[in-house]
Amino acid sequence: MSTTPGLEHYLDVEEKDSRRADPRTLRKLIPYIARHRLILMLGLLVMGLGVFATLMEPRIFGWAVDLAIIPKDEEMLKKLGLGYLLVVIIRILSAISQAYCFELLGQRIAQDLRCEIYEHLLRAPVATFDKNPVGRLMTRVTNDITSLGEMFSAGFVSMVGNAILVVGILIWLIVLDLKLGLLSLAVFPVLAAITAHFSGKLKIAYREARSRLSALNAFIAENILGIRVVHLFNRQKLHQERFERINQWYSDAQISTVRVFALFQPAITLASGTAIALIIWYGGGRSHEGVLPIGLLIAYFTYVLTLFQPLREMADKWNIFLSGMASAERIFSILSWLLEPGARMQNPVGNSQKSGAPFRGDIEFEHVWFAYSGEHWVLRDLSLKVQAGERLGIVGHTGGGKTTLISLLLRFYEPQRGRILLDGIDIQEYPLTDLRSKFGVIQQDGYLFSGNLKENIGNDLQDLLKTMGMSIEALGLPEELRERASNISTGQKQVLAFARALAAKPQIWILDEATANMDSATERLLQQGLSTATVNRTVLLVAHRLSTIRSADRIAVLNKGILCEQGNHAELLRMNGLYARLYRYQAAKEAQESHIV
């Protein structure tokens, strides 16, 4: 297959990797199938009945000829006619119910895996999401799951059902009449070889077409995103030419799938033609001699003709099966990723903690070193102690490590060296959800989920707002939040993020630039609400604006990952270091502003 130079880089890397099918993947699927073995058994049972009925139909027709029509037995004809009806009904019902069973099986397995992979992703370390674009992970949970489900509902039923049917017919043909059976089977090896040959070719051709299609898609996506740049540099014509080249490349691949198909179908026509011709010649001859009942001859025609239908279908469905397997492989590779340490930890800290002792809220960082990658230390040898009930302000310029500090506390990342203690116990000993439920975090970009507002925040939203002197109506909040909360303002988002944290009744509050986009009236209300909520609670305050931090019991100044100063406002001013400089600038600025206004 020819490639067009310069286009390969649009090919999806994963598409390339999926060219090998792994039998181990199939083995991994077995437990998921076993969970729904009743449906599977039922489906297979019904399928067996269906195959039996399919096999009986031509036979009854043959009997009608041999036992009723030729001996002129009207009574027999009536019986056989009714028998035929019965067999047809069985076949139809089995066709319907087996399709239903396998659809259900596919849906169930898909649902199980969908929930499992989603949960796995949600419990994967945060670093996973730094490395993998959301779009790609999403494909795993959506498209790959769908194609896996289809593998069971469409691919599996077709492969197994048709295989049983083919084998059934083959056996039946030999049982009914050994010589004629063997003769009509003579073409079968040829046919099997043809099928194997073409399905192999088809597989390659389809894959090539699919990966070129994803190249085409990548090109389109890139160009739509960068359309302004294309326009600004007058590259429309050039990119159109490029598009046409990729398009041609894709079209070529598509056409080569047609070519394979175009050869495959006629090959089957020819093979079946040969088989029938052999039966006409040999079987007809033996009927002529009176050795072979005429009805059996007629049945043979039907059998041989029906033999080819399942073969063709198997070749068709082979693709669904393969792409399902490729999806399964990708899904299992995600399921093999490590979870966050402690994600599944069940036993509470009880073992090491005196049971019943109330949680206090002491935090201690002990010589913590942390880097997101390699040796780029974001925190260096940080030691910091926060007493229960203390309000600690954290200041420092962007990149100083403030937000990282909080991420470590929530165990989004693990420090390379040192440890973090909560009430004197290493945070690694807490079950993750337990640990995180102790904190109420409000961040500058508080991500809100779409959907009903009350479901999102909590049913007592109105009450929560009331404690802050606000209400849903006064804030003008809508009932439903749109995706990315695009129908409310940043200020409204922050109020909601605050209410959400309040609803969780946290033991320790973390405010990370929480009031940056609020007007001052709202901010004042929020501060009031906060001060009631945080009585006797440990509070970590991260802010640029020193005015919000000034009242903290203690202030830690971070610079380039190092704790360079700490103390209360007055002490820090006396030290005349970084904090004092920061403070004087801001005070001057604020004075200036009030002077101007």
Add this chain to the structure above:
Amino acid sequence: MSQKVENPLIADMYARLIGRPYARFLEESVFIRQYLWINRRLVGVGLVALVIVDILEVLPPLYLKNAVDVAVEKKPPVLLLYFAGAYLLTALVQAICRYGWRMYLIRASMLSGRDLRNRLSRHLFGLGASFFDRSRIGNLMSLTTSDVEAVRMEIGPGVLVLADALFYFLTVPVAMFMLSPKLALIAFLPLPFIPWIVIRNEREINKRYEKVQESVANISAVVQEGLAGVRVIKAFGKEDEQVALLRSKGNELMKFSMHLARVQTSFGPTLDFAMSTGMMVLIFVGGYDLIRGSTGVAGAVTLGTFVAFQRYVQKMVWPMAAIGMALTFYQRAVASSDRLKKVLAERSDILEPNPDSKRPSTKMRGKIEFRNLRFRFPGASSSGAKDALSGISLVIQPGERIAFIGGIGSGKSALLSLLPRLYPVERGMLFIDDIDINDWPIAELRRNVGYVSQDVFLFGETVAENVIFGLHDWAAGQSSRRALEEATALASVHEDVMGLEGAYDTRLGERGVNLSGGQKQRITIARALIMQPAVLVLDDALSAVDVHTEENILSGLRSRANRNTEVISAHRISTVRDADKIVVLEHGQVRQMGSHDELIQNQRGAYRKFYQEQRCKEELEGYAEHIGVPQ
């Protein structure tokens, strides 16, 4: 001359039954007909091959009939050999023709798909920025892939299935009637029900299918949000809730899928059943005929006829199902053509100038004049929408550096995006070199206005390819290389590039190296600079660059040979303070204008306030930078 008598009732019936549906069909099938016509040769050959296959379909049952009759009636056995040979020969011709129709008809559809995609892409490349602002990328993607595919499927398999079914109806029943009119009538007894079953099912399937699609979309939305907001979920320990949410949405999908499956899985078997009852009636009636009548008499039903009928009845199942398929193909194609038509009907709001209007005669010098300019984003609802810019009057002389400053939503970006005419400007409002911007040929205008946007976009190609993006006649060579390096040096990114493993040949993007925001931004600046534009527009294009590097770039721009007009917008004072003129924008209007020194004098001015805020912040940052880091 005979006057045609118009009966109003008949005319109305005609319009209702034929006229209007036909008009609608013409309207709906416009793409399908267009591309069938373009590929008429291929389609024609394919259809001829198909007709041959279908006509030959009549023969095999007849061979079987004769073979059976030979065996039963003890005719000379050599005839069996003839029939066997004839059967084989028919199969051979059919095989060849089957190969033929696939290769011609299906290929025609793929070529049509290709052409339609090309046409769509060409159209999209020609549309203005405002179209893309209001379109979702997902929709445009599915337009070029699944919608084109739906039309293609109608042109290939759709036409094929329909033609196949029609020819079957024209051939097989005829053969049956010729063999035995009575048996034919009986076998076709269930036939009238079949279109009814097909249409009813189709409608039901479509309805249920939509529910399934909706459910799939819901799942995607949940997953998308959950993965994007994973930190919040973790922080609040809501993993279980999220999984429960997905589980409930998944259960919904399962419910709807099974709901669909109930109809879908019974569809084929129901058809099958209808035909099988035909077969059963055949056994009874044909059987009685055979028992009571005399076998072997010419004209009467023979055992062979009986066998041939059995084959024919089985063959009729396919065209029945095919009609249903044809309907599905057609409906999907119509829905997709609708969407395609809508996009293809879009016209760019940026038009080339009239050929007879005043044209620029010399190279652009870079004088820019705004005359009471007013601007509103296209597509913003006409009533109640505010102007993004209004009353802007301003002259920028060639070689001047002018800077715009203002808060979010002040209109800086809108203003700057008008210079390369990304959005339409009314006549008489914006002039470059005293020529109305609408009279500049678009390509020439954009070649001379180097615009660097605030959102950085680089292509997944090499660094060099990205920088020389606008140079269409680029040829690798020493002088070209020097130009490339000059541009990147001016944008202060040359050393960064040399630090990459593959230097200028490093591939960027998802499958390549990911540069920092500042590095990317500087590459986009180099990309504009290599064009040596008469007007350089930097729309907040230094935001991700640190103050020191920014200083380098700005002073480099000042001292470069044949420097031209520079239009800059920024949040930072440091970016704008050296400009010849600074314009403070607020709510789309000019609030203040002057040099830095002039503006700073105005105690109550917006600029001064801005300046003070900034100075504090900058000094703060500067101070933090200079603090020694104790080890």
